[in-house]
Amino acid sequence: MAITLRGVRHSYGDRLVLRDLDLMVARGEIYALLGGNGAGKSTTLNALLGFLAPSAGTVRICGVDPVAQPAEARALLAYVPESVALYEHLTARENVDYFLALADAERGREAVIDPALDAVGLPRHAWDKRVVGFSKGMRQKVAIALALARHVPVLLLDEPTSGLDPQATLEFNRLLATARARDVAILMVTHDLLSAVDIADRIGFLSDGRIEEERVAAAGETRFDLNALHARYAHPQVPA
Numbered sequence: 001m002a003i004t005l006r007g008v009r010h011s012y013g014d015r016l017v018l019r020d021l022d023l024m025v026a027r028g029e030i031y032a033l034l035g036g037n038g039a040g041k042s043t044t045l046n047a048l049l050g051f052l053a054p055s056a057g058t059v060r061i062c063g064v065d066p067v068a069q070p071a072e073a074r075a076l077l078a079y080v081p082e083s084v085a086l087y088e089h090l091t092a093r094e095n096v097d098y099f100l101a102l103a104d105a106e107r108g109r110e111a112v113i114d115p116a117l118d119a120v121g122l123p124r125h126a127w128d129k130r131v132v133g134f135s136k137g138m139r140q141k142v143a144i145a146l147a148l149a150r151h152v153p154v155l156l157l158d159e160p161t162s163g164l165d166p167q168a169t170l171e172f173n174r175l176l177a178t179a180r181a182r183d184v185a186i187l188m189v190t191h192d193l194l195s196a197v198d199i200a201d202r203i204g205f206l207s208d209g210r211i212e213e214e215r216v217a218a219a220g221e222t223r224f225d226l227n228a229l230h231a232r233y234a235h236p237q238v239p240a
């Protein structure tokens, strides 16, 4: 399994925030993690990133413990935060090249950069422009191009579609589909039900530090029942 959280507990002081959290994401799967403010979504991502050591349970990135083996775990994942930080004075291409070098990617970086920028649909005229004027959507494309160029098996995303207009959201979702087709396991923390319904294979509701409910995409056009999901999300105590 690419992403594993099993029986994970974490407290801040005496406040238990993750209580026996179980969550798994396979390669080639998109999992949307929904949950109200304070449910523990960021804490979950921080556990996967190795920024916190849970008091109980197992966290693994492709079998690697991100606390015990941080460098190995980092080499297996790409993390795209809500605001993507890039070097503003560098071009899109230079940013990918620079971060690839930091990630210690093998030589021959030129050979992987252009195909990755192409795969994420960043317009060619933007490849050699400084990223300083780039929109959120364009920055995300650069970040995901980097993930594709690194061939990481795991992609973690924090509220990727917040602030994106509907067209940019659809484009972003297509981008995720590209990564999924390359066998990447994708965990997306989001409040964006529409985006989750459009692209996720599974949707999990995190509440009070554990997955309270999971829904799996159905085959066919109506993958999820949006109204039922909305009712569930907006009124967690009322079963939908």
Ligand SMILES: Nc1ncnc2c1ncn2[C@@H]1O[C@H](COP(=O)(O)OP(=O)(O)OP(=O)(O)O)[C@@H](O)[C@H]1O
Pocket (backbone or CB within 6 Å): 012, 013, 017, 035, 036, 037, 038, 039, 040, 041, 042, 043, 044
């Ligand atoms: N460093 C910290 N120290 C103490 N409490 C914290 C810390 N980080 C988070 N918390 C608390 O833990 C709980 C879960 O926080 P977390 O940020 O994981 O939730 P979230 O689901 O990401 O929320 P949001 O949607 O608002 O970002 C919240 O009650 C929060 O106040």
